Amino acid sequence: MRVSLFITCLVDxxxxxxxxxxxxxxxxxxxxxxxxxxxxxxxxxxxxxGYRPEARSxxxxxxxxxxxxxxxxxxxPSGSCTAMxxxxxxxxxxxxxxxxxxxxxARVQPRLREFSEFIVNELGVExxxxxxxxxxxxxxxxxxxxxxxxxxEPRRLIRAVRNINLLEMEAPDTxxxxxxxxxxxxxxxxxxxxxEKLARIVNSGAEYVIANDSSCLxxxxxxxxxxxxxVKTMHLxxxxxxx
Amino acid sequence: xxxxxxxxxxHDALENSVLQGALKAATDTFIERRxxxxxxxxxxxxxxxxxxxxxxxxxxxxxxxxxxxxATVEAHGGRVFWAHTGQDACRYIVDVAQARGIKSVVxxxxxxxEEIELNDALEAAGVRPVETDLGEYIIQLAHEKPSxxxxxxxxxxxxxxxxxFEEKLRxxxxxxxxxxxxxxxxxxxxxFLSAPMGITGANFAVAETGTIVLVxxxxxxxxxxxxxxxxxxxxxxxxxxxxxxxxxxxxxLLPRSGTGxxxxxxxxxxxxxxxxxxxxxxxFHLVLMDNGRTRILADEQxxxxxxxxxCGACLNVCPVYQKIGGQAYGWIYPGPIGAVISPQxxxxxxxxxxxxASSLCGACRDACPVAINLPDMLLxxxxxxxxxxxxxxxAEHAAMRGFAFIARHPGLFTWSGRLMRAFARLMAKGGxxxxxxxxxxxxWTDYRDLPAPRGPSFRERWKKEDGx
Numbered sequence: 001m002r003v004s005l006f007i008t009c010l011v012d013x014x015x016x017x018x019x020x021x022x023x024x025x026x027x028x029x030x031x032x033x034x035x036x037x038x039x040x041x042x043x044x045x046x047x048x049x050g051y052r053p054e055a056r057s058x059x060x061x062x063x064x065x066x067x068x069x070x071x072x073x074x075x076x077p078s079g080s081c082t083a084m085x086x087x088x089x090x091x092x093x094x095x096x097x098x099x100x101x102x103x104x105x106a107r108v109q110p111r112l113r114e115f116s117e118f119i120v121n122e123l124g125v126e127x128x129x130x131x132x133x134x135x136x137x138x139x140x141x142x143x144x145x146x147x148x149x150x151x152x153e154p155r156r157l158i159r160a161v162r163n164i165n166l167l168e169m170e171a172p173d174t175x176x177x178x179x180x181x182x183x184x185x186x187x188x189x190x191x192x193x194x195x196e197k198l199a200r201i202v203n204s205g206a207e208y209v210i211a212n213d214s215s216c217l218x219x220x221x222x223x224x225x226x227x228x229x230x231v232k233t234m235h236l237x238x239x240x241x242x243x
Numbered sequence: 244x245x246x247x248x249x250x251x252x253x254h255d256a257l258e259n260s261v262l263q264g265a266l267k268a269a270t271d272t273f274i275e276r277r278x279x280x281x282x283x284x285x286x287x288x289x290x291x292x293x294x295x296x297x298x299x300x301x302x303x304x305x306x307x308x309x310x311x312x313x314a315t316v317e318a319h320g321g322r323v324f325w326a327h328t329g330q331d332a333c334r335y336i337v338d339v340a341q342a343r344g345i346k347s348v349v350x351x352x353x354x355x356x357e358e359i360e361l362n363d364a365l366e367a368a369g370v371r372p373v374e375t376d377l378g379e380y381i382i383q384l385a386h387e388k389p390s391x392x393x394x395x396x397x398x399x400x401x402x403x404x405x406x407x408f409e410e411k412l413r414x415x416x417x418x419x420x421x422x423x424x425x426x427x428x429x430x431x432x433x434x435f436l437s438a439p440m441g442i443t444g445a446n447f448a449v450a451e452t453g454t455i456v457l458v459x460x461x462x463x464x465x466x467x468x469x470x471x472x473x474x475x476x477x478x479x480x481x482x483x484x485x486x487x488x489x490x491x492x493x494x495x496l497l498p499r500s501g502t503g504x505x506x507x508x509x510x511x512x513x514x515x516x517x518x519x520x521x522x523x524x525x526x527f528h529l530v531l532m533d534n535g536r537t538r539i540l541a542d543e544q545x546x547x548x549x550x551x552x553x554c555g556a557c558l559n560v561c562p563v564y565q566k567i568g569g570q571a572y573g574w575i576y577p578g579p580i581g582a583v584i585s586p587q588x589x590x591x592x593x594x595x596x597x598x599x600a601s602s603l604c605g606a607c608r609d610a611c612p613v614a615i616n617l618p619d620m621l622l623x624x625x626x627x628x629x630x631x632x633x634x635x636x637x638a639e640h641a642a643m644r645g646f647a648f649i650a651r652h653p654g655l656f657t658w659s660g661r662l663m664r665a666f667a668r669l670m671a672k673g674g675x676x677x678x679x680x681x682x683x684x685x686x687w688t689d690y691r692d693l694p695a696p697r698g699p700s701f702r703e704r705w706k707k708e709d710g711x
Contacts, residue, residue: 009650012701013660014694019701037657037702040650046643048603050625050634054647061651088622146605175562179602184686186600189253191690192566193602222691225675 001123002032004071006112008081008214009041015214018077021241022115025128026075029119039065044084047092048180056092059085060101067107074111075118077237078213079144082114087147114144115237116212120153131162132242136234137206138166139197139220140173141213154212154236161239169204178219194223201231212236249596252571262398266568269397273559276503277610283505284495294492295614298550301483305540308450308483309531315453319515321527329359329534336361336442336475337368339528343473345370345439349431351457351464352376353444354392354553355477355532357575358588361442372442373434375463377427384411390569390577392555393501398568431463441467445478446552447493448529451486455529457511458497465509469517475528476513480536481549493552496612500554535588544623548583550613557607557617563600572597579607583620591624591633598624599634657702664696671695 003026007019026033043058062085066074076082086109093101119125138158144150151173158166177183177193184190198220201209207230211217214235221233256262281287301308313323326332340348348365350356350372362372362383374383378396382389385407389395396404401420408426409416417423443464447456455476457464468474484493498504516527539545558564558578569577574585574594582597598621607617628634649655670676675692679685687693698704 007701013664014696016696016698016701016704020704035702035705037706038653040653040656041646043647043650046647048622048625049639049643050599050622050627050629051640051643051647052626052630054643057647058650091622142602142604142606146609173606175602175604175606177562177602179604181683182599182602184683186250186253186563187686187690188250188257189563189566189600190602192257193562194691196562218694219691221694222675222687225692225694226677226690 001030001073002034002071003118004066004069004074005033005035006039006042006066006074006076006081006085007035008076008078010214010218011077014218015235018214018235018237021235021237022075022077024241025119025130025237029123029125029128031123034069034071036065036069042081042084044081044088045180047084047088052092059089059092063089063101063104063108067104072111073113073118073122074108075113075115077115077235078215079114079141079148079150080213080215082112083143083147085109086112114148114150114212116154116157117148117150119240120156126156127160128157128240130160130240130242131164132239133163134208135165135167135206136208136210136239137169137201137204138172139169139176139201139209139211139216141211141216142175144212145173150212154210157236157240158210161242167204167206169200169206171200174200176216176219178215180215183219190219191223194219198223198227198229202229206231208232208234208239210234210236210239249571249573249600252573253567253600256567256571261400261403262568263566265398265400266565269391269394270559270565273394273503273555277500277556277559278503280499280503280505284499290492290496291612291614294496294552294612295550297484297489297492298613299547301485302481302540302546302549305480305483308485309480311450312448312453312483313531315450316515316527316529317453319453319527320518321453321515321529323529323531326530326532326534329532332359332477332530332532332534333361333364335530336477336528337364337370339473339475340365340370340440341368343439345473347371347373347434347438348440348442349373349375349434349438349463349467349471350379351441351443351459351467352379352395353442353477354575355444355479356442357389358479359477359532359534361477373431373438375431375434375461375467376459377424377461377463380427380431381407384408388570388575391558392553392576392578392580394555398570435463435466435470438467438471440473440475441471442475442477443467445476445482446497447484447490448478448482449485449487449490450483453514454487455511455513456490456494457513458494458507458509459511460502460504460508462509465511468511468513472517472522472524473526473528474513474516475530477530477532479532479534481551497552497554500552500556500610500612539584539587542587545583545587545620547615548580548587548620550615551580551584552613553580554612556610556612560606560610562602562604562606579617579621580615583615583617583624586624586628591628591631595624595628595633598622598628657700660700661703664700667693667695
């Protein structure tokens, strides 16, 4: 099985450990991992902020990078960026004379997988051989849950980790309040939403909050740090790389 | 920079601890009730997809069904007025009242009449409107706007309502809920008995049979339509459904989604003016209102925002609504559906900031009984706000353009990333940036820390490892 990594710009620049953990985990599972360093950003930030021409130019770049990649799957450590390409790129190439781009997009879209859905649904693996003797809780990232419909896969992977104690928080499927540029445009509202989430995380009794999106984790880590909470954040890939 | 009004309004809401408590209690309760209520439907998903199909079909053939509705209503002896604008609707209703020398009317809760500010038009013409839904009655006494589509006084606590009744009704202070409702009931009963005209909205208008369907729990709609001789229904043109049997779908969806009930206490089916042998002079007026809806209809991308049945489920599950409540949205339609239809019914210029005040979490789409793709509508409106220049933010646009340029040039991306991370590490203390020097970084650090990037970027690490 050959996989080409789609390392989101946030992971690449801000949370590179997540990318490394992905490589470690996938290699352990016998996957051949490649990384095309011409990739940059999928354009979600521009798209979600209403700048479609800018998003489109980034989408074209993304398609060019991955269309001729021979990998069986393109795997990303983010439900949100996976959803951007799989669910929303189509909206950027809608016109009647866009067939050229739609055909090229069709060579990329079907191969794209989020990290946890790739391991569980494509490799058919739940126990990746990880071990982590801590109490954790799992946050359902909104786009992973509602755009991709992935909620069981990450939980199965977590439950299969040795010595781990998964404690579900109340309403794990509610938003962390991040929302891309919403987090700075309406920071006060974003914060109010986050505070409720943080209380649920803390009340779960977990030492770590696990999620599959570094954007949510950036928000939660920032909030936990500001509150002086001992609870730490961890990407699922980092958890699965623990031995 | 966000629109100062929306930012200020949401700030006020977040600072209001009474409102925060009321919102939390109310939305938690509605979410839980809805969750329980939908378990009594064998296949909820199939039901809502069926409803969506009916709505899609109706909206796509609205011209046909509108003509059918007009014909069936007129066949029952009802009169139909086509209102292009809200003012047209108000003028017609005021004319009906004045031509008959009517000085007061009873009203049921209706978003359509809120939308066109009918009460103001009636008052200006010397006709006294009396809201008869308890929540609306409270809002009218307080001179406020509703904060929820189905529970207009959701933002008010019992104590606040006790204060309000004591001050406005001058009949002592009601403390218990039963005392509050008894006091309102006593006042309203006299209004019902004396009012010559009742004004309602409609939950559904059935084209095939000319039936106006009204769903409620308090009985005030039943009274408003059955005691006065004249009934006026103000109905947005998107409220149509083709056949009577389609109600079997919608009457299962609406109460479960709205209040979490399997069925409401009252459902009225009205076919034209009342008819009795003993009396004459009954009238039924149907005001079919466009008021911007055909503009939405003409826009294929946005058309599905007309499928809404005004249940309010999207409000209750929305993390933003849960925090800022309805009044912060600035107009009568709050929550995700408000953020979608307000900029279309008003204008992008007036309320184009609303679509940006969302985390795009998508909980609204899951809750919507007609599966409106609300996040997609919000995204489309954001794009329209930028394309039309209504939401012009030169610095933001320049940054986005610059970022897109960098993202098309991987070498530049690597280098500018290195620079950005070096700056970030300079600002960090203990791995966290606690205070950004300027927006947008300071907009972030006003509320939380920012984890500083650790070590080289992934691409740099990969290159190093690959080179070995």
